[in-house]
Amino acid sequence: MAARLLLLLLAAGLVAVPFVAPSHLVFLVATIGSTAIMVAGLSIVIGMAGQISIAQAAFAALGAYGTAQLAALGGVPHWIGLPAVAVATAGLGYLFGLLSLRVADHYLALATMAFGAIVQLLLIHLEDWTGGAVGLPVPPLTLGGRSLTRPIELYAVIMPCAALTVWFLHALMTSRTGRAFSALRMSEVGAAAVGVPVLHHKAMAFALSAFFGALGGGLYGLQTSYLDPAQFGILESVRLIAIAVIGGLLNPFGPVIGATVFVLLPETMGALGRYMSLVFSLLLLAFIIVSPRGIAGLAPRLRPRPGRRRGG
Template identity: 35%
Template sequence: MRSKTFRESYYEDIKLFQTIWIKFWMMLFIIALVAVPFVTDPYLVYIIDISCIATIAALGLNILTGFTGQISLGHAAFLAIGAYTTAIFASTLNMKFWVCLPASGVAAACAGLLVGIPCLRLKGLYLAMATMSFGVVVEYVTVTWEDLTLGVRGISVPTLDVFGYALDSNEKLYYFLVAVTALAVIAATNLVRTRVGRAFIAIRDRDIAAEVMGVNLTRYKVLAFAIGSFYAGVAGGLYAYVMHYIHPDHFTFLLSVQYLAMIIIGGLGSVLGSVFGAVFVTVVPEFIKALAQTMTLVFPALEDKYDDAWNIAAFGLLIMLFLIFEPKGLSGIWLRIKTCFKNWPYTY
């Protein structure tokens, strides 16, 4: 019978993969990821691509809201800034991806700084309203500034070219997106374990106590806005490459609500929860659509009744259910399952 695993040093405690079994399962997971395009439907690969982009954006929002406690209802605006930056750089200036994606992140981070500095004294609903107002402003700019964004005509984005290799299909984009998502997850995991991450958590739990202990609230709140916006900007740039076309209607207030749903359902203050929530919220509309199509076979009167209102209602219901019955989200469920297996056969 094996004994429980005890950590004897700080180095062992901060390792990403702390046991040989975790390394083993991670290797199996990587092999499964590599095999996905060969064994699944192309449309499913496309859904995974969108899930990867959603994961990166959800990580940014979770850093801002879940770890720092600064609620944002304008996250879609930062994705829009990143997407339009990539579109303009790639289509108009013919820049490569290794210029477009960092530029998208930096542009969104600068916008995050512009939002974060005036909002330093705001909390709760007031901060939510301020960020939502910023989202409305960005949406208005993308529609009316036609010289830059082409307005309602939208912007076509060329195929992503990685060092001479054109990623002209969802299967080819898949590996690139999975790699970028993995880097984003690892970076976020390491961030929350650093001094900066601990300062974010201290501000979230009790900002006055954090300030008394020496945490610079101004610096870290603005930094949280910048980092969260950077993630969103990169996600927006990737979205532009995947869709090959962007339009103001792609970045509405509903998208901000969807990302808020991702981190609530996945788990606030959890990197893994961002992944769970992004995948869950991306897959649920497809499940609802398939269910609606099945229902029309049984009840022909329901034909052509499916629309986006079903998704909105589903998101609202899921948020309420998770807030009431599982405040820690899917990551809390996963943590209990993992603890159960880790402690077995012990009861403590």
């Protein structure tokens, strides 16, 4: 009951933000939304399914560049282009997941890392398609002949998507597929033994992570209105992992919590801003050392839940 009330308050607050807050803050909250969508993909693939992926920035790049070029070269409006690109990227993620059956653990991390590096290099070197190292302008989102570029307008598009993403994470966790992901995380052999199709679910996890990566990347591209290949490297993938871990990998609100910390904290630091990335890296490290299990519930939880203790 209290949780419902809190949720209602949060929703009311988010609806009120664009009316009361200055436009810079509206932009920041929308950035939290688009970042959280990208990170939601990692919650699924790393948190639920237990597969490491250092390629989330590459999927975001495919979403952002794909949407921008579909609009610029093909004249496809973003309303159709962005979902279409996200679905196509999900297909690519599925294929990537199929290949990952042969690979696990460190090798999977390396393969995803190399995939991310290749995507970034292609963005830089396929100049005719991507604008090369200089970058690429993103055509604005239009509605009825009007360009939607003001922070408030993009906020109105991004935040419902972010809310739907959180709802989807919650629904997925309690679904049959979500439980199959958990089985996979705990033991692949065990999952296969109880009849979970391992290959299909691994590929599914990657497909979902690619979908949300591309969706969030595309939305973020609309906000910045300019794409720079340097934004989509391995370092960005690691940053997204840090956001996912610090927010909480098995919590539907984890991506939002992590993104809030990572987007808002630098704003309040002022001149110390350039140490921000260092602070976040150390924070991530401290987080892992203090509660290596807590970061993901990666090991099966054996402790009884608090509040259900006997006696007393």
